[in-house]
Amino acid sequence: MKRTRLLIGLCTLTCFSSGAMAAPAATGPTNVAELTDIREIGALDQKTLDEAEAVFFDGLGHYRAGRFEAAAQAFQKAHALTRHRDMLFNVARSRERMGDIPGAVEWYRAYLATQPADETAVIHKVRQLGAEPVAQAPAAAPTEEPVEVETIERGPGPWPWIAAGVGVAALAGGAVMGFQALGEAQSARDAEIRSTASKHKDTAESRALVADICFGTAALAAGTAVFLWWRADAEAAGAGRIDVGMIPGGGALGYSGRF
Numbered sequence: 001m002k003r004t005r006l007l008i009g010l011c012t013l014t015c016f017s018s019g020a021m022a023a024p025a026a027t028g029p030t031n032v033a034e035l036t037d038i039r040e041i042g043a044l045d046q047k048t049l050d051e052a053e054a055v056f057f058d059g060l061g062h063y064r065a066g067r068f069e070a071a072a073q074a075f076q077k078a079h080a081l082t083r084h085r086d087m088l089f090n091v092a093r094s095r096e097r098m099g100d101i102p103g104a105v106e107w108y109r110a111y112l113a114t115q116p117a118d119e120t121a122v123i124h125k126v127r128q129l130g131a132e133p134v135a136q137a138p139a140a141a142p143t144e145e146p147v148e149v150e151t152i153e154r155g156p157g158p159w160p161w162i163a164a165g166v167g168v169a170a171l172a173g174g175a176v177m178g179f180q181a182l183g184e185a186q187s188a189r190d191a192e193i194r195s196t197a198s199k200h201k202d203t204a205e206s207r208a209l210v211a212d213i214c215f216g217t218a219a220l221a222a223g224t225a226v227f228l229w230w231r232a233d234a235e236a237a238g239a240g241r242i243d244v245g246m247i248p249g250g251g252a253l254g255y256s257g258r259f
Contacts, residue, residue: 044082052081059090068098085114089122096129105131160228167221174214181208 044052059074072094079087092107108126112119112133123133184204191197 048081052078055081056087059094063090063094063097068094072098085111085116088114089116101129101131105129109133109135157228160225163221163225163228167218167225169218170214170221171218174211174218177207177211177214181205181211 055074055078059071059078062068062071062074072091075087075090075094078084079091088107088111092104092111095101095107096104105126108122108129112122112126116122126133181204184200184207188197188200188204191200
């Protein structure tokens, strides 16, 4: 007889209407997996059943008197003794009536985890309380977008090329003037008239001087070009480089060096 009376009592709170009072601190189940470890009433010994029945009706009395926190504690104790799923529902209803909505939701979720027959109605109840039947997993942290970096390295600039061009032009001019000087010198040697020979000789000497100047300029320009290229390579290796790129939320300008 006692077993039957307890089974009837376990479902009693499902018939009460919900209300709202001042909300105390939220209190939810601490271990849902443990709470959903259901035991059959028939597997309990009579002493445990008697204690659970007393605690249950004590909680029911608190509930009817509006002492919902005391009722919730009593139903939790009854659940600890019996592991019956209806005690989870009764705790949830008590917490809902006392205004502890977050706590009520957690206990309703524990009840739903046991896959009860009234699952659909309880899911609707949880949603009426502004929550989802299953706790949402925390959102994954957004991943960083890859940074695209454009590297701008320092080059030698146009000056080495200009110097090289001047050197080539001077070398060509010197070669031309050198050949002309040789031709004038040969004409001076072949001339039969002294004045004509003297004229060719002066021209040959002038053009030879110009050729020497051109060759000297070519050598100087070539040396300058080599120096400018060497200095540009040294600066690129020692001074570093400038990085310009885009990152999420704005641009980036960076400087890096090589040692």
